[in-house]
Amino acid sequence: DVSPLQNLTSLTELHLWENEISDVSPLRNLPNLTTLHLGHNAISYLQDQWFNRDIDFKWETKSPFPGDVSGVVMEGNPLEYPPPEIIQEGEEAIQSYLESLKGERLPLNEARVLLVGDGGAGKTSLMKRLLGDPFDEDESQTHGINIREWDIELSSSDGNAEDETFRAHLWDFGGQEIMHATHQFFLSKRSLYIVVLDGRRDEKPEYWLKHVQSFGGQSPVLVLLNKQDENPGHDVERKSLRRKYPNILGFYPLSCRTDDGLAELRRVIEDTLADLDMRRTPFAENWGNVKSQLADIGEDYIHLDGFKGICCEEGITDHHAQQTLLSFLDRLGIVLYFEDFELPDTQVLKPEWLTNAVYDVINAPIVAENNGELPLSAVSSILDCPPEEQRFVIGMMKKFELCYEVDDERVLIPDLLPKQEPNHPFDLSEPSHYYIEYDFLPPSLLPRFTVQSYREIEVPWRSGVLLRDPTFNAEALITADEADRRISIWVDGDRKREYFATLRKRLRDLHADFEELGEVEWVPLPKDPEYAVEYEELLGLEQMGESSYTHGKTRERYRVAELLNGVIKPEDREVQDAEPEDREIHMHVEQRQDVQQTSEQRQTSVQKTNISVEVKNENVQHFSGTLSLLREDFRDAIGDEQKRDRIENELDRVEGALKQIEEEGDPEQAKRSAAVKRLKAFVENLGDKGTQIGNAIQTIDNGIKHAQNLAKYYNSIAQWCGWPQVPKPLL
Ligand code: GDP
Ligand code: MG
Secondary structure, three states: OOHHHHHOOOOOEEEOOOOOOOOOHHHOOOOOOOEEEOOOOOOOEOOHHHHHOOOOEEOOOOOOOHHHOOEEEOOOOOOOEOOHHHHHHOHHHHHHHHHHOOOOEEEOOEEEEEEEOOOOOOHHHHHHHHOOOOOOOOOOOOOOEEEEEEEEEEOOOOOOOOOEEEEEEEEEEOOOHHHHHHHOOOOOOOOEEEEEEEOOOOOOOHHHHHHHHHHOOOOOEEEEEEOOOOOOOOOOOHHHHHHHOOOEEEEEEOOOOOOOOHHHHHHHHHHHHHHOHHHHOEEEHHHHHHHHHHHHOOOOEEEHHHHHHHHHHOOOOOHHHHHHHHHHHHHHOOOEEOOOOOOOOOEEEOHHHHHHHHHHHHOOHHHHHOOOEEEHHHHHHHOOOOHHHHHHHHHHHHHOOOOEEEEOOEEEOHHHOOOOOOOOOOOOOOOOOEEEEOOOOOOOHHHHHHHHOHHHEEEEEOOEEEEEEOOOOEEEEEEEEOOOOEEEEEEEEOOHHHHHHHHHHHHHHHHOOOOOOOOEEEEEEOOEEEEEEEHHHHHHHHHOOOOEEEEOOOOEEEEHHHHHHOOOOHHHOOOOOOOHHHHHHHHHHHHOOOOOOOHHHHHHHHHHOOOOHHHHHHHHHHHHHHHHHHHHHHHHHOOOHHHHHHHHHHHHHHHHHHHHHHHOOOHHHHHHOHHHHHHHHHHHHHOOOOOHHHHHHHHOOOHHHHHHHHHHHHHHHHHHOOOOOOOHHHO
16 A cells, blocks of 8 residues: 555655555655656556656666666556556657547457467367367368457456457467467467367477467466367376466366367356456557458558558547557557568558468478578569569568578578588587577577578578688587577687677577577586586676686686686676776786686786786777767757757867877876876766766766766776776766
8 A cells, every 4th residue: 555655745766666556546646756666566557647747657677777767667567557568659659548548448358369389289170169160170280370350258347237249369370380480470468378289199388388488478378188089188297387387377178079178168268368457458449440440451461551541530640649559459469560671661461461471482392492592583483462562571581580681582591491410610529619508499599590690601500500700710600409408609710709709699689589588608617518607607706706616526616707708708798896906807818818827827917917008908999989879879869959069079078088098108108198187087077967978978878888888998097007996886
């Protein structure tokens, strides 16, 4: 109960996450509130008054610093009004949504039900039985996607006697593994998932459960044990599965042939749908009309102008409102809309059309005959649509990273590559340089990685790829082991560490597209490579100021920095918590990695030596690079021309100071120079909100991060000429 807080009118900041708060209306009149963190509570409704105030709503906070959050944060709440989709879109979307609801409003009463499972498990049969179609002994294999509508009468959500019609969109996915990569773009949050297991086979239910966990967010999951007529009593380890996948609502034995269990299942589905918070999301009547019109359109796709036309007919003329409605429909899975798609005519289209077209391309015999390569001249014989749409399909496949361009005439489809590993210079029985273990290794991860590396590809095959980069003059081998759920990287060549760092970053950026992969990075131990240490463990040790890592089993001791340096360059590590001395040591290890010394010797010699000119200049470069980023960000963010000019001038002066410092070869000389002084004053001002630059830093997205980096680089430069470091709080 937050009502006792309502009289504390001077409150400016409130952090209330992870409570069981359901009603925040008492807080809405606190006049001075600028920050309200409400994440992970039980709030389903926000009154309109909240949005008349001058306070920003956001769904989630990306900032790692709690003090940085401003506005109201809502993530992790079962919000029905306004829906999370709208909050995520931002202030303008919220206003359009509220505006749209000033007229007639209806509950949305619509959601997706996604049927997933291996081919042959009975998904199509189940869909038919749910819709009242007869069971077919010889149900043919589903190609692509089947989508059908199922209208259900549910008792009214607000307790009125009148029943409401709920429209479930049943999505039945074809089982071919090759299509899973396409499916992932349709597996949405806020749906109901039904995982269908085939009772006749020795089933591995976790593959699908993990898929759903990765893409489905908090969506509820029902697990069906089908074909009980043939295999009565077939079951899975319910308790342990439920522990691992808490979104499982229950397990339901079923036979689509005899209908045993069907009535019970139907009841469970209805109850679950009735409980979905999505169901009660209010939708303006005219927004609903646009939605139904789109659903009834016979075309496979419409052009954006067509969509806007329909909106205008319904009186939705505001550009933001149209945009908001479109992305909302996209999240509902009613249309697909690819905002950033670079083909000239952005289109709104039906998911079945696209999936089925992709399916046809992937399964065309010519692709198999060519080891995964598709001549673009063959597309017209595969797809029965105008050339413009053919290009669109191939464009989509590129966007989905199902294929990539080899040259103007051919594309390659990684999923159709040869299975056999080719000859290459790496010895795979040797331990890899580094590997990642996953709780869930999505089948699309390696293909997507391959596609993103296409400029460097030497030989690709189904479970690996050999890359070569001329700038680093290095080669790399990346393999994916499905059974061990592991991706391993071997690198060799001149600048192998830098190449490795690039590859690792590429892989980690890809991870961000998935949720809950449960990835753990491992660094094999150089002296006993069959053992490895977690990368995070090393980072933690480094941040705690521990310099050595002891492996008891092999009775070996390693330098933490050395193990880490094999994976990531010191300057790329987060050194926020590290002591300045540590930083100096890393830089020297970098410089002297070829010199054989014991770690103890190295440590002492480093502490005695001054930082070298190269290291200083490297940091000057980093400093100047960060400064340019900052300059660009300011240009974008600061509207006031005079203010912008003043800041630009200041940055110019700092740039000039940097040049002088770079030319300076003698630390003693530099120590007395005005340039260093200027640099120091600049960096200190960054952390001081009272100064013009410090104030401006607060207003841009990456401001704090830039400031921290600048302070970090400054400290290294200052060290060189024996100047005092800037204080830790800024770091
Ligand atoms: P899907 O690939 O998951 O869509 O599976 P289908 O619905 O196409 O079913 C695959 C095969 O299993 C078909 O031959 C169905 O007739 C059969 N089948 C589906 N459900 C049952 C069931 O409950 N019992 C039996 N005996 N066969 C079933
Ligand atoms: Mg099927």
